[in-house]
Amino acid sequence: MMSTVSFPTEVNEKSAQGGALLIQRARDFIEKVLQSGSTGEPLPTVATSKGPFSPVLVYEMLASHPESRQAILGVSPHLQRAASIAEILYALRDGDLPHPAALRGALKQKLMSPYRLDEAGAFFDLLYGALQLMVLHQGTEAALQCDELFQLAASYIYSLASIGRSDLWYQVEHFLAHAAIYATMKNSSDLWSSVVEEASVLIESWGMSAPPEGVFVHCALNLEMNCRQMPTSDLPYDLIKLLRTRVRNRRIIITEAFEVMTLTVGWRLASGLLRVLWTDVVHEYSNYERGRVTKLHEEGAGEDWAIAKKRGYCSGLGIPYVKTARPLTLANEFALSFPGGWTIGGTSIICKAGKFRILLDCGATAVGAGRVSEPDLELLDVIAISHAHQDHIGGILELYRRGYAGNWYGTRQTGILGRLTLQDTIKLHRTLYGSEAIYDDVLLETVMDRFISVDYGIEIDLDEEVSIKPFPAGHVPGSCQWQIRHCENRFVFSGDFNLRANLSDATRALEYPSQEEIDSTIGIVVEGTYAFSPERILDNFEARESLIEQIRKCGNRPVLVPVLSLGRAQEVCAALSGTEFRVGVFGLAARMTRAVSRLLSNNIVFDDRPPASIKPDDFDVLVASSGCLQGGPSKLFFENPQFKGVPVILTGHIFPGTPAKALMDRVPRVRFSAHAAAEDWQAYVSKFQRARKFVIHLPSWPNPSKLNGTDVPHRHSEYLLKPLFEEATLS
Numbered sequence: 078m079m080s081t082v083s084f085p086t087e088v089n090e091k092s093a094q095g096g097a098l099l100i101q102r103a104r105d106f107i108e109k110v111l112q113s114g115s116t117g118e119p120l121p122t123v124a125t126s127k128g129p130f131s132p133v134l135v136y137e138m139l140a141s142h143p144e145s146r147q148a149i150l151g152v153s154p155h156l157q158r159a160a161s162i163a164e165i166l167y168a169l170r171d172g173d174l175p176h177p178a179a180l181r182g183a184l185k186q187k188l189m190s191p192y193r194l195d196e197a198g199a200f201f202d203l204l205y206g207a208l209q210l211m212v213l214h215q216g217t218e219a220a221l222q223c224d225e226l227f228q229l230a231a232s233y234i235y236s237l238a239s240i241g242r243s244d245l246w247y248q249v250e251h252f253l254a255h256a257a258i259y260a261t262m263k264n265s266s267d268l269w270s271s272v273v274e275e276a277s278v279l280i281e282s283w284g285m286s287a288p289p290e291g292v293f294v295h296c297a298l299n300l301e302m303n304c305r306q307m308p309t310s311d312l313p314y315d316l317i318k319l320l321r322t323r324v325r326n327r328r329i330i331i332t333e334a335f336e337v338m339t340l341t342v343g344w345r346l347a348s349g350l351l352r353v354l355w356t357d358v359v360h361e362y363s364n365y366e367r368g369r370v371t372k373l374h375e376e377g378a379g380e381d382w383a384i385a386k387k388r389g390y391c392s393g394l395g396i397p398y399v400k401t402a403r404p405l406t407l408a409n410e411f412a413l414s415f416p417g418g419w420t421i422g423g424t425s426i427i428c429k430a431g432k433f434r435i436l437l438d439c440g441a442t443a444v445g446a447g448r449v450s451e452p453d454l455e456l457l458d459v460i461a462i463s464h465a466h467q468d469h470i471g472g473i474l475e476l477y478r479r480g481y482a483g484n485w486y487g488t489r490q491t492g493i494l495g496r497l498t499l500q501d502t503i504k505l506h507r508t509l510y511g512s513e514a515i516y517d518d519v520l521l522e523t524v525m526d527r528f529i530s531v532d533y534g535i536e537i538d539l540d541e542e543v544s545i546k547p548f549p550a551g552h553v554p555g556s557c558q559w560q561i562r563h564c565e566n567r568f569v570f571s572g573d574f575n576l577r578a579n580l581s582d583a584t585r586a587l588e589y590p591s592q593e594e595i596d597s598t599i600g601i602v603v604e605g606t607y608a609f610s611p612e613r614i615l616d617n618f619e620a621r622e623s624l625i626e627q628i629r630k631c632g633n634r635p636v637l638v639p640v641l642s643l644g645r646a647q648e649v650c651a652a653l654s655g656t657e658f659r660v661g662v663f664g665l666a667a668r669m670t671r672a673v674s675r676l677l678s679n680n681i682v683f684d685d686r687p688p689a690s691i692k693p694d695d696f697d698v699l700v701a702s703s704g705c706l707q708g709g710p711s712k713l714f715f716e717n718p719q720f721k722g723v724p725v726i727l728t729g730h731i732f733p734g735t736p737a738k739a740l741m742d743r744v745p746r747v748r749f750s751a752h753a754a755a756e757d758w759q760a761y762v763s764k765f766q767r768a769r770k771f772v773i774h775l776p777s778w779p780n781p782s783k784l785n786g787t788d789v790p791h792r793h794s795e796y797l798l799k800p801l802f803e804e805a806t807l808s
């Protein structure tokens with residue numbers, strides 16, 4: 078159940094004058110101080126640096142009272158702080174702080190040390206200050222300059238937020254409230270709808286996936302408190318307050334409270350409010366049943382996307398989601414986020430290094446669910462794809478359709494096979510949507526125009542500090558691990574990987590980076606399909622023996638072997654190459670194998686005829702996609718009366734709800750391995766001794782006791798990988 082947030086109409090009407098009110102209050106304040114000097118009345122108090130009196134406004138207005146300036150500034154430390162903020166802003170405007178280090182120095186000296194602020198706090202001070210100046214100078218000649226200052230401050234905060242400062246939430250919320258005032262000044266009609274959209278763009282462009290409604294409830298409250306004395310609205314705020322008190326008094330547990338909130342206001346608003354208003358109990362939220370939360374989140378995801386789509390690329394506020402020239406991370410650092418989450422299906426990781434946002438893989442559902450969303454697109458610099466499986470590449474069609482214009486990198490085989498995978502996606506899409514289909518061959522050519530092929534082990538420099546380099550991953554033809562270097566430190570994404578030997582000449586065996594590179598690797602993201610599974614995985618040589626034996630055992634000919642087109646098909650063909658069987662290969666499996674396998678003997682025949690025209694005695698073995706008989710030629714053979722009772726040998730993962738699942742207990746199954754078995758996984762992970770380790774691509778949430786020093790990342794968090802420093806050597 079979802080509910081939309083409606084703001085009380087008086088917020089609309091009254092907040093339109095919010096900025097004017099701020100200015101008026103600042104004026105009154107100056108008046109009062111000036112009067113009290115002559116009458117001896119007690120001085121008025123100043124609330125906070127960004128409260129109703131807006132000290133930066135006061136400071137700016139004091140320009141017209143030079144004689145009383147020092148005296149008034151002396152009234153409160155808030156005003157002195159406002160003076161420091163304004164000084165830094167003017168220095169920025171005049172170009173006196175030419176690079177980030179100079180700005181940081183000034184912040185440290187003038188704001189952080191005297192007022193015991195952290196860097197984020199100081200940057201936000203700056204932003205509020207710029208905002209207040211903007212309010213003051215609205216409609217005057219200085220407006221444009223103030224506008225620029227505001228954007229500048231916003232871009233600094235943006236860089237800060239983008240290096241994984243999840244503790245910035247509080248400030249981001251407050252900033253939004255102030256941005257609302259600005260929006261009021263700029264465009265007094267339609268305030269809330271524009272602010273709602275503005276904030277969703279902001280949050281997304283900051284790489285934070287906050288449910289926007291929560292922000293706006295807070296925004297409204299903030300406006301009420303700071304700007305106007307408005308009556309408490311019909312917002313669910315009171316309910317939340319009540320629940321919170323009960324949680325704190327241990328009358329109920331947070332999961333119950335969260336459930337009540339979810340039922341009352343919908344999942345997204347509930348989780349937004351939880352983050353905004355319950356920061357002290359928010360850590361408990363992560364202990365909430367994950368499956369349930371994920372499910373609820375999926376239900377809300379569509380709406381998020383609708384907002385982003387409506388927006389286009391430009392922010393009316395002019396907040397920078399254009400690429401910044403400033404680095405996103407400090408030298409040697411990486412920031413990771415996981416829009417694709419930790420499950421198998423839509424792998425996608427964003428790795429920030431220096432000035433680059435690198436999207437590693439883009440599985441179909443990562444885009445489908447709106448997780449790699451529009452404003453992010455603007456910010457992506459590079460896409461690196463590990464291999465051509467749908468769950469790793471399927472989403473890039475959507476990225477290019479929405480206007481991503483950068484390059485994507487992969488091995489040559491991934492380019493070849495990726496084209497085939499995407500062709501198949503387009504075909505399926507057309508079958509599903511007919512004339513409504515939005516993917517077509519023109520789009521595919523756009524995507525392929527942007528492909529850059531990289532050889533294993535060859536480093537591609539993105540600039541002087543950042544480079545990317547693929548290593549063989551042993552998973553399927555063309556598959557790679559990606560190593561990203563930032564200055565002296567490295568990060569590795571395993572892609573899907575397999576340590577065991579493959580039968581097909583098309584798949585290169587896994588290779589590790591050099592020891593020197595491994596020693597400077599500060600983080601890895603590793604797939605964990607079988608990492609926590611006790612099952613014994615055959616190696617592919619054993620699987621070959623078993624497959625041949627099973628085929629021989631089947632009295633009837635032909636035998637149908639359904640396969641996954643990429644990986645399994647090449648292994649099965651290699652396993653049967655040179656045997657006594659006449660093997661026909663069909664559909665996408667044939668197109669892919671023909672494209673990459675070079676060493677197959679003549680008994681393997683790629684047959685382009687329609688499956689309906691194949692006669693039972695044409696072949697001994699039919700190798701055909703799809704792997705679970707749910708589509709493609711394997712399904713056609715299986716359902717064709719001519720082939721009634723055809724013996725089937727299953728070879729891959731069996732998905733629930735497919736014909737293969739129903740068949741599973743009655744027919745033989747030979748399991749080839751394409752992913753590292755548990756012990757191999759351990760071996761891989763333990764190679765990278767100094768790295769922080771994340772595991773994704775998991776079939777289910779693993780038992781925490783088995784994680785053994787690896788983290789399962791949260792979709793909504795960003796993780797900062799700090800550089801290694803040389804350990805001091807003692808002699």
Ligand SMILES: [Zn+2]
Nearest residue numbers: 466468469573
């Ligand atoms: Zn995968």
Ligand SMILES: [Zn+2]
Nearest residue numbers: 464466552573
């Ligand atoms: Zn894969």
